[in-house]
Amino acid sequence: MNSEVDEIAIASTVKAGDREILVEIADPRQDNATQGWQCTYRVVGSRAHRAHGPDRLGAIYAALIEIPDAAARAGAQVRATDSNDPREPVFPRRRTDDSPLSAARAREFGPPLGAKAVQTPSGPVVIMLGLPRQDPDRPHTYLCPFRIDDRTEAFGQGIDEVRAVISAVRGVGSILGIALDWPLPSTNRPGVRAYLGR
Numbered sequence: 001m002n003s004e005v006d007e008i009a010i011a012s013t014v015k016a017g018d019r020e021i022l023v024e025i026a027d028p029r030q031d032n033a034t035q036g037w038q039c040t041y042r043v044v045g046s047r048a049h050r051a052h053g054p055d056r057l058g059a060i061y062a063a064l065i066e067i068p069d070a071a072a073r074a075g076a077q078v079r080a081t082d083s084n085d086p087r088e089p090v091f092p093r094r095r096t097d098d099s100p101l102s103a104a105r106a107r108e109f110g111p112p113l114g115a116k117a118v119q120t121p122s123g124p125v126v127i128m129l130g131l132p133r134q135d136p137d138r139p140h141t142y143l144c145p146f147r148i149d150d151r152t153e154a155f156g157q158g159i160d161e162v163r164a165v166i167s168a169v170r171g172v173g174s175i176l177g178i179a180l181d182w183p184l185p186s187t188n189r190p191g192v193r194a195y196l197g198r
Helices: 056-081 161-176
Strands: 008-016 019-026 037-043 049-053 112-120 123-130 142-148 152-158 192-194
Touching: 008 056, 008 161, 019 056, 037 056, 049 056, 056 112, 056 161, 112 161, 123 161, 142 161, 152 161
Parallel strands: none
Antiparallel strands: 008 019, 019 037, 037 049, 112 123, 112 192, 123 142, 142 152
């Protein structure tokens, strides 16, 4: 494993064509020189990449939206270099407890993935995303909890952890009536500032 992807925030198997490819997203780190955040990610079997964002959640989201292209490139490289020797799968280190979840525990908020204060037409709100996890009642479904202030708690869902987090981000955007890619700054919408909590 690459030492740059030491503390895994999200590890997931994603589809790239007809192949399933393991991806790892590291816990983001703040760049002392720029004060921005960077998130290292990689498709297992290829080199690590870095995504950048204005804050922790923005860096994670930037990595999430880059992963499909990286997975497609890695899938093409693996296909072109396949040998007759089967490769041993490499399983990521997880920072959370990997024990099976009960249905009730799967629907708890759990450890946070990141939080951000966002200006909406109704005023500022704090959005918090939780770590994604598999739904024990539906083996092909992953859940990503989110909170909007203390008023709303819901889940994004997808066929893997990456899609569950993206679904949660878009769900928040839909509920609040803001851009669906709200973790990343845009000149076309109200300013977004980092929330200092985790």
